[in-house]
Amino acid sequence: MSTPFVVAVPSKGRLQENAESFFARAGLTLSKAGGARDYRGTIAGVDNVEIAYLSASEIAANLARGSVHLGVTGEDLVRESIPDADKRVLMIEGLGFGYANVVVAVPQAWIDVRTMADLDDVASGFREQHNHRMRVATKYINLTRGFFARHGVGDYRIVESAGATEGAPAAGTAELIVDITTTGATLTANGLKVLDDGVMLRSQANLVASRDADWSTGARETARVILDHIAARARASKYREVRTRFAGCNDALLSEAHNRFGVVAPFGGPTSSGMLTLHCPPGKLYALGSFLREHGAETVSVVSLDYVFDRENPLFARLEAFLRQ
Ligand SMILES: Nc1ncnc2c1ncn2[C@@H]1O[C@H](COP(=O)(O)OP(=O)(O)OP(=O)(O)O)[C@@H](O)[C@H]1O
Ligand SMILES: O=P(O)(O)OC[C@H]1O[C@H](OP(=O)(O)OP(=O)(O)O)[C@H](O)[C@@H]1O
């Protein structure tokens, strides 16, 4: 048997549940042969695939190394742990969950410090007053260095923090922090505030491909099949299917519907008996239904779509273009 195609899926933490349901929605049923504690799995009906259950940060490291082909992980981890990330990996698609910002946060008591420029002023004076440089607690060492350098802040020292970073200023081990936040509740609870221009990265969970994995013909074919499932689901969730029948439908009407409501006609114009199938963005359904009735439709029905299989597979096309570079 040839070497398996490896897909890395978060095994714990913030992304786990959403990642598993993302694959399930795409019709890819993940199963763990050895039960819940097994860290290897398969996808029903797709041969020669191995699911590797890893933590989100291990997934980023494995993508960098090329020991997994595809993985789901946070953009924050990709950008922090992979130098020159855009060359080593492809973020095929944002998955619409795991939203979080990497931010610079300082004590709320620092009332005069609102921006990175203010922070630069504090940093310069800090060493003279305290005999050491201003300390920034974070696990995002590379992101912090890059962001501070872009803002011309140089007089600081990073204190590496693996957890409970928000507690560092109160504990006296750092003056400020760089960390990830979603609701901001942890920052507030620790008396910290985000600088006005202190959002370093807006992150979400991504489907990521590794350049350095083994992309043999067989592996590419497996990727095509997996991405075909995901693209079909993505296309389906962007639209609802609208069906109607009316005699007066013509090209001008269809193009007006396209321009006004973002509607597409996947099977072409009306059939000889006047039946018409349209795909319409969910937010425009009522407007489209009214428009069709104003122009003579008697009845308009709307249903949800599970999958839309297209000849084009934009996700696989993106992967092929990346591997060709
Ligand atoms: N509020 C949040 N706080 C932290 N991470 C979040 C949040 N919302 C989404 N994420 C995303 O989830 C990713 C994984 O974070 P999480 O703390 O759940 O991982 P973990 O399983 O604890 O891994 P590790 O043991 O490596 O920290 C983050 O890097 C980020 O991309
Ligand atoms: O802005 P909020 O919604 O308050 O979320 C932010 C907090 O959540 C994360 O920790 P997590 O719960 O993942 O614990 P961990 O540090 O042990 O991974 C993160 O490190 C922050 O501490």
Ligand SMILES: [Mg+2]
């Ligand atoms: Mg964590």
